[in-house]
Amino acid sequence: EDAQRPEAGHELVVVANRLPVDSRTLPDGATEWVTSPGGLVTAMESVMRTVDSGAWVGWAGGTGEAPSPFVADGMHLYPVPLAGHEVERYYEGFSNATLWPLYHDVIVDPEFHRTWWDDYQRVNRRFARAAAEVAAPGGIVWVHDYQLQLVPAMIRETRPDARIGFFNHIPFPPVELFSQLPKRNQILRGLLGADVLGFQREGDTLNFVAAVRKLLGYHTDGQTITVPGLGTAPSREVQARTFPISIDSQSVSDLTEDPDIQERARQLRADMGDPAKIVLGVDRLDYTKGIRHRLKAWGELLADGAIDPRDAVMIQVATPSRERVDAYRQLRDEVELTVGRINGDHAPIGRPAISYQHRSFDRRDMTALYMAADVVLVTALRDGMNLVAKEYVASRPDEQGVLVLSEFAGAADELRAALRVNPHDIDELKSSILRALAMGEDEQREAMTSLRRQVMDHDVQAWAHAFLDELESVGRDEITTRRI
Ligand code: ADP
């Protein structure tokens, strides 16, 4: 299908590094489209499905010429091309070897190269142009995440009529860490091109406002920032606000009623040898997720004899991610070595102690996994939100199951009834796992009921409404209210 570019442009344009679908070239040269990885796409895709004629500007994966604009599930997709060296320097380099580790508390050392910055600027400019071209006069342009922090100001240069929003899906670091970033002031000025800046946790919003105050010296009043005008231009106000992202809770919950998925969940348990307990981890294979800490705890519990591998099995789903970035290669090697050792030391013949899956699954299989899991371990060392935690809760209308949740995941602010852990404390992690395994039905129900209330009441639609309402309420009162 060809995208019909409406004369007047799109009222709502989402700009994100990735499109919701990723193109893959098959061995025979044909192209196949698969859902892109990660929480940003999970969340925004469900939002955009409910919008009439919304546009999404993003990279389709791959290098060289971009596919032509096309329509998928009612969304108008506008692919932005990246050259091979741009994938290396803008995406793998500045985005994922500089910004990602810096914004996640320097769990690994951020690297910085000036050539990466050059490409980051150039690619941001390209995304900004593409968005400016397709937005309706006075339309909303909603920019997402750390790969595109210069885009808000770049759009404003050519499209001052647009309402510009930016949402940061990952943490915003304390100013002491953020200050390490060369080009930090350019990044702040890029972001401040937006009318509204959204963050996951209150702490992220406060960190951002503090960085603006300390590094740029701008006046801030609570979460309102005054950006001084250049020359004779008037000053502008920018709002920094907290909007914890969520999932399409009802549709996840509804999937659990599908008899085919229920059967898959039963089959899964049988395939594992009908253990009394299944413990599940689901993550992109990323060093921020605390997978090593989790494996260490599990390995020690088996070695201590606190867990019998015939009674309890761990399933670790690890989605391949950023595989050409050094830290990710190393992590994969370490995780696979550790899993191999633990299985070698403890697995009964014919059955794993840890079932390790390094690939993607579809929504239905993911739901079956959540339904089969007695315990889900979210042990992130730092995470913007962590949608896996919310998906697990939404998948348990039976109000059974235990969520072990790191206090360093954004979700910990809302999911108060989870079993909270500091994943750095391996002893605490081990005792929390044992406690989760020992919890009776009533205790599970009490916690899960409260978690479900939170997740079902605060879904991604409500999140998007809250953000867009804020964006509509600032400045330019003459523009009529648009709703999704
Ligand atoms: P991140 O955005 O850092 O990847 P989140 O937990 O917020 O972390 O979101 C991850 C999303 O990816 C969730 O929607 C989860 O269901 C999905 N996901 C994770 N692993 C897989 C997998 N192996 N196959 C399919 N989906 C996955």
Ligand code: G6P
């Ligand atoms: C996280 C980030 C997203 C990113 C996703 C997958 O969710 O917040 O911006 O798209 O991870 O990572 P990738 O590098 O594959 O896009």
